[in-house]
Amino acid sequence: MAHSILVFVEQREGKVKRASLEALSEASRLGEASAVLVGSGVGALAADAGRAGARKVYVVDEPRFKLYAPEGYARAILLALQKSGATNLFLAATAMGKDLAPTVAAMAGSAVATDCTGLASEGDRIVARRPVYAGKMYVRVGFRKAPAICTLRPNVFPLARDGNASPAVEELKLTLGEGDLRTLVKEVAPTSAGKVELTEASIVVTAGRGLGSPEAFKIRDELAAVLGAAVGASRAVVDNGWRPHSEQVGQTGKTVSPNLYIAIAVSGAIQHLAGMSSSKVIVAINKDPDAPIFKVANYGIVGDAFEVVPALTEEFRKVLHH
Amino acid sequence: MILAVCLKRVPDTNARPTVGPDGKSINPQGIEFVINPYDEFAIEEALRIRDKAGSGEVVGVTVDPDGNESVLRKALAMGVDRGILVKGGSTFDGAVTAEILAGVLKPLGAGLILFGKQAVDSDSCQVPGMVAEHLKIPRATVVTKLEIQGDKVVCRRQIEGSEEIVEMAMPCVVAAQKGLNEPRYPSLKGIMAAKKKPVETKGAPVVEPRIEILKMEPPPPRPPGRIVGRGKDAVPELVRLLRDEAKVL
Numbered sequence: 169m170a171h172s173i174l175v176f177v178e179q180r181e182g183k184v185k186r187a188s189l190e191a192l193s194e195a196s197r198l199g200e201a202s203a204v205l206v207g208s209g210v211g212a213l214a215a216d217a218g219r220a221g222a223r224k225v226y227v228v229d230e231p232r233f234k235l236y237a238p239e240g241y242a243r244a245i246l247l248a249l250q251k252s253g254a255t256n257l258f259l260a261a262t263a264m265g266k267d268l269a270p271t272v273a274a275m276a277g278s279a280v281a282t283d284c285t286g287l288a289s290e291g292d293r294i295v296a297r298r299p300v301y302a303g304k305m306y307v308r309v310g311f312r313k314a315p316a317i318c319t320l321r322p323n324v325f326p327l328a329r330d331g332n333a334s335p336a337v338e339e340l341k342l343t344l345g346e347g348d349l350r351t352l353v354k355e356v357a358p359t360s361a362g363k364v365e366l367t368e369a370s371i372v373v374t375a376g377r378g379l380g381s382p383e384a385f386k387i388r389d390e391l392a393a394v395l396g397a398a399v400g401a402s403r404a405v406v407d408n409g410w411r412p413h414s415e416q417v418g419q420t421g422k423t424v425s426p427n428l429y430i431a432i433a434v435s436g437a438i439q440h441l442a443g444m445s446s447s448k449v450i451v452a453i454n455k456d457p458d459a460p461i462f463k464v465a466n467y468g469i470v471g472d473a474f475e476v477v478p479a480l481t482e483e484f485r486k487v488l489h490h
Numbered sequence: 491m492i493l494a495v496c497l498k499r500v501p502d503t504n505a506r507p508t509v510g511p512d513g514k515s516i517n518p519q520g521i522e523f524v525i526n527p528y529d530e531f532a533i534e535e536a537l538r539i540r541d542k543a544g545s546g547e548v549v550g551v552t553v554d555p556d557g558n559e560s561v562l563r564k565a566l567a568m569g570v571d572r573g574i575l576v577k578g579g580s581t582f583d584g585a586v587t588a589e590i591l592a593g594v595l596k597p598l599g600a601g602l603i604l605f606g607k608q609a610v611d612s613d614s615c616q617v618p619g620m621v622a623e624h625l626k627i628p629r630a631t632v633v634t635k636l637e638i639q640g641d642k643v644v645c646r647r648q649i650e651g652s653e654e655i656v657e658m659a660m661p662c663v664v665a666a667q668k669g670l671n672e673p674r675y676p677s678l679k680g681i682m683a684a685k686k687k688p689v690e691t692k693g694a695p696v697v698e699p700r701i702e703i704l705k706m707e708p709p710p711p712r713p714p715g716r717i718v719g720r721g722k723d724a725v726p727e728l729v730r731l732l733r734d735e736a737k738v739l
């Protein structure tokens with residue numbers, strides 16, 4: 169029996185989140201995928217969902233959904249679940265996906281597997297593989313109740329683009345009661361406008377306390393700029409007030425799994441590794457040859473960051489820009 | 491006002507867990523257990539709100555399969571007024587924990603229910619949202635700033651590259667992210683006082699499990715890495731490897 173999977177296609181300000189299309193791509197590999205779009209004036213985004221594999225797209229258009237509205241969005245997803253008859257729901261493990269999934273699960277009486285890095289079809293059910301203990305262990309999770317709800321870690325599942333750009337579209341009418349709009353998002357305040365978001369980036373350049381001062385982060389930022397990378401920091405850096413917490417990578421910061429992670433003057437404490445050890449390729453630059461970061465790094469250079477990093481920036485510039 | 495804080499007992503973040511004999515959980519031997527680090531932000535915030543108001547009661551609630559009250563004692567030492575220990579629940583099945591917690595929290599009548607944003611054992615980020623839905627109250631997760639304005643709570647919550655400003659009527663749920671505050675350490679006086687503070691013990695109702703852990707395993711080992719060289723002379727070779735061998739450029 170084919171699995172029926174509904175995927176929440178996340179958008180903010182009319183732009184679809186790539187991670188939710190990755191989730192949709194994975195769903196169409198596993199079974200029959202449909203999508204639900206929720207927001208205000210979002211119908212045109214159905215084509216994006218189609219290309220990533222949705223056979224059918226449910227659209228819940230509601231003027232009160234200009235900004236994220238947790239309970240209302242959850243109701244909309246629940247409605248699409250009922251209409252589609254899907255027994256599985258996938259969302260991207262983004263800020264919105266992680267916030268929304270438990271609410272839908274509580275409404276439906278089922279469970280969520282958070283931040284899945286693998287999904288497999290076993291007989292008539294889908295089994296999720298996900299990290300626990302900050303990635304020091306993995307568990308395989310089976311669901312005892314439908315709908316099985318999974319949030320999928322960004323940058324893990326390959327994006328499909330060869331689907332049908334004009335899928336079947338069905339508009340759903342949602343009736344909202346008082347209690348369906350309890351949490352009010354008043355505004356979105358940018359904190360790092362124009363920069364590449366850490367959790368979504370395919371390259372991340374992180375620097376640690378070894379840089380010695382906030383000014384020295386210029387060498388990190390220049391390297392990141394050449395690569396179009398997002399920037400990260402260790403907790404020691406954040407605790408010193410050199411960089412904001414939004415840049416922290418690790419157990420009490422963000423979890424990233426880019427294609428390339430460059431760690432500059434980071435020792436590689438277990439809590440830091442927790443946030444980045446599922447990166448595909450790790451490069452470490454550290455003056456101490458015994459630094460633990462070299463144990464997880466694919467490639468390392470032993471040396472002074474102030475000598476190596478500017479040279480690296482220069483070399484990338486030469487190689488990438490001609 | 492009653493302020494509730496929900497606390498989970500988890501392995502210390504320095505722990506290096508191994509798979510236990512059942513193949514589905516970790517070996518608890520040799521592991522030090524602590525309050526979930528994010529829950530300390532929740533405790534601190536509740537204490538500050540109580541102390542600023544000059545009145546109110548902070549109640550710590552933990553659901554623990556072993557009936558272990560150690561995290562409550564630490565919370566009481568930090569300044570929490572009393573504790574509720576529920577023996578039961580499950581490490582990984584957040585839906586079960588949420589249902590048990592909602593049952594305990596409902597009669598408590600707290601104006602504000604504080605959580606950590608994530609338990610660092612199950613890493614499931616789901617109990618706060620589920621509890622709010624069971625209680626039919628608003629909630630904000632991943633919160634870095636909380637302000638009480640009359641009968642409203644205004645929060646800042648972290649999202650990708652920006653923050654959402656969220657407004658909620660009380661009672662409501664708030665799940666704390668790092669940055670909300672700096673948690674205090676228990677004072678010696680606090681530790682002494684904690685011994686006399688009340689902890690009420692309850693049994694958990696029978697709740698239908700929603701998931702099953704089929705298997706636990708360590709992450710796949712990373713392929714052994716190599717030191718490309720020393721100093722800036724190694725840079726061209728590193729870039730060549732990234733381009734031609736790893737193919738990440």
Ligand SMILES: Cc1cc2nc3c(=O)[nH]c(=O)nc-3n(C[C@H](O)[C@H](O)[C@H](O)COP(=O)(O)OP(=O)(O)OC[C@H]3O[C@@H](n4cnc5c(N)ncnc54)[C@H](O)[C@@H]3O)c2cc1C
Pocket residue numbers: 375376377378379401402403404405416417418419420421422432433434435436437438439440443453454455456459471472473474503527
């Ligand atoms: C509950 C808890 C949660 C935590 N969560 C996190 C988390 O989310 N993220 C996190 O990162 N940490 C976390 N930590 C902290 C972690 O244990 C480490 O203290 C921290 O990661 C160290 O940061 P660092 O590597 O930048 O600094 P250090 O450990 O001081 O390392 C600096 C490194 O720079 C190298 N160096 C110095 N000068 C140079 C130079 N000129 N050129 C090249 N290399 C140089 C040194 O050899 C050293 O290896 C947590 C800790 C706890 C207890």
Ligand SMILES: Nc1ncnc2c1ncn2[C@@H]1O[C@H](COP(=O)(O)O)[C@@H](O)[C@H]1O
Pocket residue numbers: 496497498499526528529551552553554579584587591604605606607608609610612613614615616617618
């Ligand atoms: N067993 C538990 N007892 C009390 N609170 C819990 C329990 N499990 C989770 N929580 C709370 O829910 C938060 C998020 O946990 P989780 O959803 O499991 O990642 C934690 O930081 C705690 O505040």
